[in-house]
Amino acid sequence: MAGERRVRPGRAHPLWLAFVLHRVSGLALALFLPLHFWVLSYALTAPDQLDEFLLFAEQPLVKFAEFGLVFLLAVHAFGGLRLMALEWLPWSAPQKTLAAGAVGAALFLSGTFFLQVI
Amino acid sequence: MPEPLDDLDVSVWRGTASGGAYQSFVVPTMESQTILDVVSWIQQYADPTLTYRFACRVGMCGSCAMMVNGRPRWTCRTHVRKVLQGRKVQIGPLRNLPVIKDLATDMDPFFDKWVAAGGAHRPSATRHEPIPPVDPAQPARVTASAGIECINCAICYAGCDTVTGNSDYLGPAALQRAWTLLNDAKHDGRAAIFDAVSGHGGCHNCHSMGSCTAFCPNDLDPMSAIAGLKRETAKRFWRRGGS
Ligand code: FES
Numbered sequence: 502m503a504g505e506r507r508v509r510p511g512r513a514h515p516l517w518l519a520f521v522l523h524r525v526s527g528l529a530l531a532l533f534l535p536l537h538f539w540v541l542s543y544a545l546t547a548p549d550q551l552d553e554f555l556l557f558a559e560q561p562l563v564k565f566a567e568f569g570l571v572f573l574l575a576v577h578a579f580g581g582l583r584l585m586a587l588e589w590l591p592w593s594a595p596q597k598t599l600a601a602g603a604v605g606a607a608l609f610l611s612g613t614f615f616l617q618v619i
Numbered sequence: 620m621p622e623p624l625d626d627l628d629v630s631v632w633r634g635t636a637s638g639g640a641y642q643s644f645v646v647p648t649m650e651s652q653t654i655l656d657v658v659s660w661i662q663q664y665a666d667p668t669l670t671y672r673f674a675c676r677v678g679m680c681g682s683c684a685m686m687v688n689g690r691p692r693w694t695c696r697t698h699v700r701k702v703l704q705g706r707k708v709q710i711g712p713l714r715n716l717p718v719i720k721d722l723a724t725d726m727d728p729f730f731d732k733w734v735a736a737g738g739a740h741r742p743s744a745t746r747h748e749p750i751p752p753v754d755p756a757q758p759a760r761v762t763a764s765a766g767i768e769c770i771n772c773a774i775c776y777a778g779c780d781t782v783t784g785n786s787d788y789l790g791p792a793a794l795q796r797a798w799t800l801l802n803d804a805k806h807d808g809r810a811a812i813f814d815a816v817s818g819h820g821g822c823h824n825c826h827s828m829g830s831c832t833a834f835c836p837n838d839l840d841p842m843s844a845i846a847g848l849k850r851e852t853a854k855r856f857w858r859r860g861g862s
Contacts, residue, residue, distance in 0.1 A: 512780075512828075512830060514829065514830070514833040515829075516827070516828060516829025516830070516832065516833060516842070517828050517829060517830055517833070519829075520826060520827065520828045520829070584827060587827055587846060588827065588846045588849050588850065589846075589850060591843075591846070591847065591850070
């Protein structure tokens with residue numbers, strides 16, 4: 502078997518990890534979306550059950566899971582932007598670093614602002 | 620007097636296209652020892668039947684690439700102490716290529732894809748015409764020059780998971796070569812390159828995993844070259860009205 506015969510290549514470099522993160526977050530979101538729509542459909546078909554579910558969703562554990570969901574969404578969105586920039590903008594390495602730095606700084610500032618507001 | 624160093628515990632792939640296994644060797648440590656030195660020591664002092672490939676031993680010819688502790692590397696320029704895990708080193712034939720024997724792989728698919736990607740140079744003028752001047756600072760020439768130091772070692776090819784998943788994929792080296800020629804003012808086969816790299820095994824298979832760029836021993840950037848091909852083929856597609 503090819504897998505036993507050869508060593509698997511070491512892949513733990515940032516570009517490959519970014520690729521995996523993008524794929525995995527995309528898959529997870531794809532699994533989540535049908536569930537999301539299914540619950541939403543209760544608003545029309547069974548409002549009582551929806552209310553029950555929303556009550557259940559107030560639990561800390563579910564809140565924490567929601568945080569994971571937002572994280573996945575953010576990772577996937579930025580992964581997509583990264584990919585589009587990578588493939589469509591022929592930037593030099595310093596330009597890429599600057600762009601990534603600018604996005605990082607903007608996220609940090611707006612995040613701090615957001616935390617103060619809520 | 621330098622401290623005597625422990626011996627190396629080296630496991631080397633032995634076998635042919637039909638199968639094989641890793642074999643262990645104890646190899647004495649030497650100063651400034653490269654992985655190619657280790658393989659040569661085994662062949663000279665432990666087992667003369669070990670098959671491997673090398674030529675220049677100075678990182679010029681690209682013939683000595685192997686998998687070293689799971690990463691494709693040019694073995695003549697890879698120092699043992701840089702890749703040692705404990706006292707262990709595992710050395711195998713390049714991934715994604717058929718094995719001929721032991722550490723020697725059949726490079727034909729790799730070079731066939733170079734040609735298939737339009738990698739053979741087609742001059743735009745004959746020897747009877749004046750040589751057109753090329754300005755080294757011109758943007759297209761800068762882009763072309765970025766990829767010309769490729770030594771065809773197939774390290775990028777061995778490191779690419781897209782090649783593993785799709786045996787028709789031309790791979791990073793061939794596509795980078797195509798990108799270089801596409802930007803070369805003296806090349807006369809642009810349409811052929813476009814056709815070759817936008818087809819079934821072409822540049823759009825690439826998932827930008829970037830192992831080619833991360834592993835290239837000459838610090839080239841095939842991933843960005845492939846991104847360039849993606850842009851140019853897409854622009855051409857839209858310019859022609861999507862056909
Ligand atoms: S032997 Fe020539 S590159 Fe290693």
